Amino acid sequence: MKHYYPSANTFYLFLIPFLILLEGVNYEELDAKDPETLTEEEKVALLGRPKLGDFIKIQIRIRESKEFKVSISKKRIICN
Numbered sequence: 001m002k003h004y005y006p007s008a009n010t011f012y013l014f015l016i017p018f019l020i021l022l023e024g025v026n027y028e029e030l031d032a033k034d035p036e037t038l039t040e041e042e043k044v045a046l047l048g049r050p051k052l053g054d055f056i057k058i059q060i061r062i063r064e065s066k067e068f069k070v071s072i073s074k075k076r077i078i079c080n
Contacts, residue, residue: 007063007064007069008061008062008063008064009061009062010059010060010061010062011059011060011061011062012057012058012059012060013057013058013059013060014056014057014058015055015056015057015058016056025045027045027046027049030042030045030046
């Protein structure tokens with residue numbers, strides 16, 4: 001009896017917006033403030049905030065290497 005398994009798989013990962021607290025910076029509070037009352041440090045913090053770009057879907061393809069396949073085949077021969 002032979003066992004077959006896929007030697008390549010493809011996964012998709014969808015990115016969504018998220019809330020990050022970095023070094024005590026609360027972006028929700030900064031967004032709620034009037035832009036004219038922001039300090040220079042708060043303005044810089046807003047500029048460095050991570051944001052979602054144009055690409056929100058990532059394709060991840062995992063393929064079995066030839067070296068791995070050869071080593072598994074050798075182990076099967078030894079075990080049988």
